[in-house]
Amino acid sequence: MNLVLTVLEIVSPVFLLALIGFVWVRSGHEYRLEFVTKLTMTLSVPALIFTSLVTADIDPAALTALSLAAAVAYGGVTVAAWLFIRVMRLDMRTFLAPLIFGNTGNLGLPLALFAFGETGLSYAVVVFAVMALWSFTFGVYVTAGGGSIGKAFREPLVWATALGAIFLWQGWTLPRFAMNTLSLLGQVAIPLMLITLGVAVARLHPKGLSRAALIALGKAVLCAGIAALAGLAFGLEAVPFAVLVVQLATPIAVTSYMLAEKYGADSDTVAALVVASTLLSIVVLPVLLALLI
Template structure:
């Protein structure tokens, strides 16, 4: 009973805020996703990542090990996803990238914070950064046939991660007034991302639900397995390994739908995968946390 209550306390704020966004749209209120997403991804999330890394007391070597484990974890997931798409005779351009890259930002960061505190958030931003780098290179290449190293360098999230890692390594800190300002801006990130997630899901039109359901179930199993294998391989400490597993197991990101729409893949099939995997995460993520917390 205590374990169930603990898991509920961790996951309830995440799904309540997402439900607010979902209900907001269903009630017919205006919500400009493009503006809010740009605000979050270019300002609040980079501030959140920078301050989380700068203030974390996690050993830099532990963060480096987690980074390598995240790359290995995504490598395992990529190989398994390619096999799944081939066996199911699904379109690689449409399905492969969504199966590999989960919602480590909107969902993963809040879950890590609520479940494992500031230490968990520090670990989570590292996995999020690895995902962002891979998504802007391998992910775009899988969907469009080309990637952009220049685009990675220009991304505020990547820049904030590199700068935060430098401050962590050197033991530097920004002046108190600046730190307070950056933290205040960063505090917007989590509620904004969760509400926007609900809004985006509410607006998606879906089809191919049957295939999406099968893929979503297999994705969760593969991602959890990849997190366990990579975590044990690099001998991560318990919190780091738990965060890695949760981040890898997050559902398909809404950005996968946007990329499919932009580059001519089957966006409605991806939308189905986003919705089904997100709905499944309402049960799946609490079950995963029940074994980790």
């Protein structure tokens, strides 16, 4: 019973905040999704990443091991997803990116914070950065039929991660007024990302939810399994191991739908994958956390 209550305490704020966004839009209220997304991804999330790393009491070697494990895990997921799509004769542009990339930002970061505290959040931002780098390069390339690695290095969150890692490694910090400002800016990120997730799901128009649910469940199990193998291979300790598994098992990100819409893939099918995987995560993520805590 204590374990159940602990898991509910962790996941309830995450899904309740997303529900607020969902109900807000369904009630007819305005929510400027593009503006909020740009604000969080350009300012508040990079600030959150940087301050989390600078203030983290973590051995830099542990972060290096986690970074390598995350890169290997995403490589394994990419190969597995590609094989699945080829065997099932699905459209590569529509399915590959959603099957690789989970919602490590909107859901993964808050879950890591609530489940494992500030230390867990510091680990989670590393996995998030690895995912973002792969998404901005390979993910865009697959969905659009072309891409540039330069785009990834123009993203503020990539630079925030790099600078935060350097500051952590060297033991540096910024003047107190600067750290306080960035900390306040970063605190905006988590509630906004969760509310925005609910808003985005409320505006999707999915089709084929039954098939999408089966694919989404398979993705969650496969990603968690590959992440666990990568974590064991690199000898990760309990907290970074759990963070890696949870991050990779997060549901399909809304950004996959946005990319499909932008580049002419089957966006309605991707919308179904996003909705189905998000709903399934209400069960999948608590079960994972119960196994990992």
